Amino acid sequence: xxxxxxxxxxxxxxxxxxxxxxxxxxxxxxxxxxxxxxxxxxxxxxxxxxxxxxxxxxxxxxxxxxxxxxxxxxxxxxxxxxxxxxxxxxxxxxxxxxxxxxxxxxxxxxxxxxxxxxxxxxxxxxxxxxxxxxxxxxxxxxxxxxxxxxxxxxxxxxxxxxxxxxxxxxxxxxxxxxxxxxxxxxxxxxxxxxxxxxxxx
Amino acid sequence: xxxxxxxxxxxxxxxxxxxxxxxxxxxxxxxxxxxxxxxxxxxxxxxxxxxxxxxxxxxxxxxxxxxxxxxxxxxxxxxxxxxxxxxxxxxxxxxxxxxxxxxxxxxxxxxxxxxxxxxxxxxxxxxxxxxxxxxxxxxxxxxxxxxxxxxxxxxxxxxxxxxxxxxxxxxxxxxxxxxx
Numbered sequence: 001x002x003x004x005x006x007x008x009x010x011x012x013x014x015x016x017x018x019x020x021x022x023x024x025x026x027x028x029x030x031x032x033x034x035x036x037x038x039x040x041x042x043x044x045x046x047x048x049x050x051x052x053x054x055x056x057x058x059x060x061x062x063x064x065x066x067x068x069x070x071x072x073x074x075x076x077x078x079x080x081x082x083x084x085x086x087x088x089x090x091x092x093x094x095x096x097x098x099x100x101x102x103x104x105x106x107x108x109x110x111x112x113x114x115x116x117x118x119x120x121x122x123x124x125x126x127x128x129x130x131x132x133x134x135x136x137x138x139x140x141x142x143x144x145x146x147x148x149x150x151x152x153x154x155x156x157x158x159x160x161x162x163x164x165x166x167x168x169x170x171x172x173x174x175x176x177x178x179x180x181x182x183x184x185x186x187x188x189x190x191x192x193x194x195x196x197x198x199x200x201x
Numbered sequence: 202x203x204x205x206x207x208x209x210x211x212x213x214x215x216x217x218x219x220x221x222x223x224x225x226x227x228x229x230x231x232x233x234x235x236x237x238x239x240x241x242x243x244x245x246x247x248x249x250x251x252x253x254x255x256x257x258x259x260x261x262x263x264x265x266x267x268x269x270x271x272x273x274x275x276x277x278x279x280x281x282x283x284x285x286x287x288x289x290x291x292x293x294x295x296x297x298x299x300x301x302x303x304x305x306x307x308x309x310x311x312x313x314x315x316x317x318x319x320x321x322x323x324x325x326x327x328x329x330x331x332x333x334x335x336x337x338x339x340x341x342x343x344x345x346x347x348x349x350x351x352x353x354x355x356x357x358x359x360x361x362x363x364x365x366x367x368x369x370x371x372x373x374x375x376x377x378x379x380x381x
Contacts, residue, residue, distance in 0.1 A: 019259045021287025022215040029222040038231030047252025047378040048345075054358070174267075175247035177354045178376055185251035196362075197355045 018079070023137035028094040041076040049178075049185065052163075052193035083107045083148060084165045084195060085141065087180045089172035101134065101176060103141050105148065112148075115140050164189040170197035241266045247350035248375035262339055263322060265364070267348040271356030273315050281293050286314045312359060318358075319367040344372045 040076040084106045092099045099121045114135050120130050145164065164184045168177045184192045244266050266274040272287035282294040288311025292304030328340045344364050348357045364372060 022219055026215060026219050026222065029219060029226060033226050033229065034224055036226060036232075039233060040229055045377055046246065047249065047376055048255050049249060049252050049374040049376055051372060051374050053370070053372045054362050074202055115219060168354045170353060170358070172354045173350065174348045174352050174354055174357055175350035177357070178247035178249050178350070178374070181374070182249040182251045182376070182379075185249075194358060194361065199355075 004103075006056045049181065050192070052191055052192065053183070054194050054196065081144070082161055082163065085145070085168050085180060085184060087166065087168040087172060087177065089169065089176040091171065091173070092121040094171075098130065098134075098173065098176065101137060101139060103180065105144060107148070112144065114144050130169060134179060138179050141180065142183040144189045145184060145189065149188060161191075162189045163191040163193065165195050167195035168197060170199045172197075215323040226282065241268075241347070244268060244274070244347050244349050245351075246375055246377045248379040250379045252378045254378065258345075261326075262343045262345055263326070263369070264345050264347065265319075265360060267346070267352055267357060267360060269349045269351050271352045272311070273318065273381060275361070281318075286318055287311060288314060301352060312363070315360060316363050316366070319363050319369070323369060324369040340370070342369060343369070344369045345375060346372060347375045360369065 086104045086106055088100075088102045090101075091097060092098050095122070100116065100118045102116040105112045105114060117133050117137050118131065119125075119145070148164075165186065166177070166181055168180070181192050226344060268274055268285075270287065272285050275281050275284055277298055279283040282296070283292075283298045283300055288307050288309075289304035290307050290310060291302065292300065293302040294300050323340065323342075326340045327338070330336075330340045331338050346357070346360065346364075348360075360374065
C-alpha cells in the first residue's frame with residue numbers, strides 16, 4: 001500500500017520534470033525554425049547557361065616582342081563558328097530605356113536580316129509590350145537559326161557545327177544580350193561564344 | 202491511481218511535436234545555401250528560358266558578380282574596403298566600408314584592378330591545384346559569372362576577356378529561369 005502510494009506520487013513528478021526539460025527546448029526549436037523559414041530562399045530560380053570564353057588576345061602573339069600595346073588586343077574565339085549573330089541594341093541614353101534592337105545573321109556567304117524593333121522607348125509603350133515585342137524578335141531569331149542549322153546539316157552533315165558566335169555592341173544591356181544567347185541555345189546551338197564588341201572603349 | 206491518470210491526461214505530448222519541429226529545422230537548414238557571401242542579392246539576373254537548374258558543381262568554383270554599373274562585387278578586404286572594384290580614383294572608405302568620398306571614375310583603372318584581382322584569384326587556385334594529388338598544377342576552377350541585367354555588355358565582355366587572360370578555362374553564365 002505504501003509502495004503503491006509512493007509510485008503514484010513519483011510518476012507525475014518525473015513527467016513534470018520531463019516537461020520542464022522539453023518546453024524550453026521546444027521554444028528554442030521554434031525560434032530556430034522561424035529563423036530558417038524567414039531566411040529560406042528557394043534558389044531554384046537561378047539557372048546556368050553554358051558558354052565559351054573569348055580567347056585571350058595576348059596569348060595569340062607567338063613572340064612577346066611583336067605585341068603592339070597600342071592596338072586593341074585581338075579577341076577571336078577559339079572555336080570557329082558558322083554563323084555570327086549580330087545584335088545591335090541602343091538605349092535612349094546611357095543606362096536609359098531600350099530604344100531599338102536590330103538582329104542580323106552573318107555567315108561566310110551572306111548577311112540575313114532577322115528583324116528589328118524600333119521606338120521601344122515611346123512614352124505610351126508599357127514595359128510588358130516592350131518585353132512582348134522583344135520576345136517575338138528573339139523567337140524569330142531562334143527560328144532563323146534553326147533553319148540555318150538544318151540547311152547546313154542537309155548540305156553536309158559532317159560540316160554542321162553547333163557553335164554560334166554572338167556579336168553585340170558594347171552599349172547593349174546584358175539582359176538583351178542574354179535574351180539573344182537564350183535564342184541561340186533554344187535553337188539547338190550548345191556552344192555560344194562572344195565576339196568582341198565593335199565599339200569597345 | 203485515478204489521480205495519476207488524471208495527471209497523465211493533463212500532460213501534453215510534447216516529444217512528437219519536438220521531433221516534428223526538429224525535422225523541419227533540419228529541412229530548412231539543408232535548404233539554406235551556405236555560400237551566401239558569393240551570391241549577391243543586389244545583382245538582378247536577366248531572364249532566359251534555356252537556363253537550366255543549377256546542378257551540383259563541386260567545390261572548385263569562383264564567383265564573379267557584376268553590378269548595374271559594371272563594377273565587380275567582391276568580399277570586403279583591406280584593399281577593397283567597400284567590397285567593390287569600381288575604379289574610382291581618390292575614393293575614401295572608412296573601416297566599416299562606408300564611402301566617405303566617392304572619387305572619380307576611371308575605366309582603365311577599373312580594368313587594371315579587375316585584372317590584378319582575377320590574376321591573384323587564379324594564382325591562389327593554382328597553389329591549391331599544386332597540392333592536389335590528381336592532376337597537380339591543373340586549375341579546374343569554374344568561373345560563375347553573375348551579371349546584372351542592366352549592365353553594359355562591354356563591361357561583361359571585358360571581365361570575360363580578363364578571366365581568359367588570367368588563364369581560367371571554364372566559365373558559366375547565370376540567369377533567372379523564365380518559365381513561360
